[in-house]
Amino acid sequence: MHVFPFANKRNAVIGLVLTLACSFIGQALAGLPGLSLIGHLVLALILGMVIQFSQSVTKMARESTGFIANKFLRAGIILLGFMLNLVILMSAGLKSLEAAVFVVTIMITLNYVVARLLRVDHTLALLTACGDSICGAAAVMGISGAIKAKADQSVLAVAIVAILGTVFTLIIVFLQPFLGFSNAQFGVMAGLSLHEIAHAVAAGGSAGAVGTDSAIIAKLSRVLLLAPVALILGTFEAWRERRRSGDTNTKFKIPIPWFMGGFIIASAIGSYIPAVSLAVPVLVKAAYIILGMAMAALGLNVNFGVILREGVRPLTGAVFCSIVIMTLAWFIVRSWF
Template sequence: MHLSTMIDWRHALLGVVLTLACSLAGQSLAALPGFSLIGHLVLALLLGMVIQVCRPVTLAARESTGFIANKFLRAGIIFLGFKLNLIVLVSAGLQSLEAAVFVVAIMIPLNYAAARFLRVDHTLALLTACGCSICGAAAVMGVSGALKAKADQSVLAVAIVAILGTVFTLIEVFAQPILGFTDSQFGVMAGLSLHEIAHAVAAGGSAGPVGTDSAIIAKLSRVLLLAPVAIILGIVEAWRQRRQSQDRDQKFKVPIPWFMGGFIAASAIGSYIPAIGSAVPMLVKIAYLILGMAMAALGLNVNFSVIAKEGVRPMVSAITCSFVILALSWFIVRTWF
């Protein structure tokens, strides 16, 4: 019994060490030219998938990777709240916040409808819709609990968001000279249309410091919407499951993602308590380190055959909607900004 417990602890520790190594390696790679477009979180996910080549190590690490993918993810999203400065959003980004609400309200239903039209699974369609419409991998993982998504579905949605975000970042950067926008306008368009924070920063950066600041404000306006969207989806999903069961006496259980409350609380603490201000950069680094471990844990558990089988249709619908959100963002910036 003692020996068995010792082996379990070693296996659990192996999972922690492997995912931590993947997260740190992902951070280092993301600092290199070109890799910054892919982003630290997706690189950590890919490294976790690569480790699957060594099956004995992968199977041993799975003693703890399920826990890491679940609990570390929630902790990472809470810490990520420190990145969201509510004072900046209110003072400089109110117009961007209004535009973000408009974009998200339109694009989530549109992404979902397009995916379902192509016969994509309900849960995968919602994961992809949130990832493309809100804030990439963090949005996928933020709503996965409320949707009771499988690891393979979450990984596929993250992969789609990462690929398309990188492609459309390059499209926007090359299109910048012919759009006729000011640096600020271009930054807003990048923040409203691109999937990951890293994508928005990379594209906005091509328009200089002003473009970068505008892109960050617009993008964080979309990030702020992650919490209410996750709660709404949890309520809708609970209602849908109760309706499908046709059991009128079944208790109405709403899987509210309580960690989103921590996300908002962290945003408020980082924004309004001056003493925390100097620690915010370190807290955000911790957030990404923990999220990278969660992504690596997902990579260690992914089923490649499922991704190969299910990937084409959600990719096609997401490509179509990525062009739509780009056009919509262009129209909003041209009209409102």
């Protein structure tokens, strides 16, 4: 069995080089003030979509983009686990984690119900719900494998999360002077309500170092829930598929997303082994480069017609739920923190 199962090696290399270039360029663009809120991963996705305007290049690159979107995604999620410092989370107390469990549980349920009421496809509704409720694009990509989502659905969910995350980051920063919160409280609200890690850091940063630290802790508490949510949803999808097929005689198997286990193991290694902790910044940077390649690969395969046709209803539902999660985070901070 070949590690890289490509029929045309030259075209496969073109796909690898193009997605790597998109990831590096996306990372560089994300460092610019006006684009920092959009984020590295979404910019890599957009660059991949732009490449589609050259049909000849796109056709050659697609030799390897399926492999990159699948395997590189899992490798990137595992490496992303090094970003999650369990020592910091535990030393900060369980209050942020308890709040995160409450927020994620309520908001995934609400996002899904609202999307379905708007007649959004079941899988797209789950992806959007997890992206809004957990950690943006990384959550969408992490969950997509567990529920066997199509590339177009993943791209649309990522686009919705990116748009709303940026808009609501600006809204919460604007509201800061009127909330009456301390810097630490404002950071917690940002971490509990905003979509991407970059969004939480940007909003928390407006409240200084204390706000940034509080935002990161609250946000990482939500990130920690990515693995159990992927397991729960994967199990639910397997049960749903089994019930729909009517094959009740076959032994039910729980689909375990092993790369999510790798995510947790990486978190533990980076948190508790001092020698590895020194390399954590490099490993996290590598994670984002690899995930950026996976996002670019998705962009190279996206069906623009599906996005234009299906985008309005899930976006409408996500706007409503983004308002709810911000209100819920405000209530939690006011009551518990």
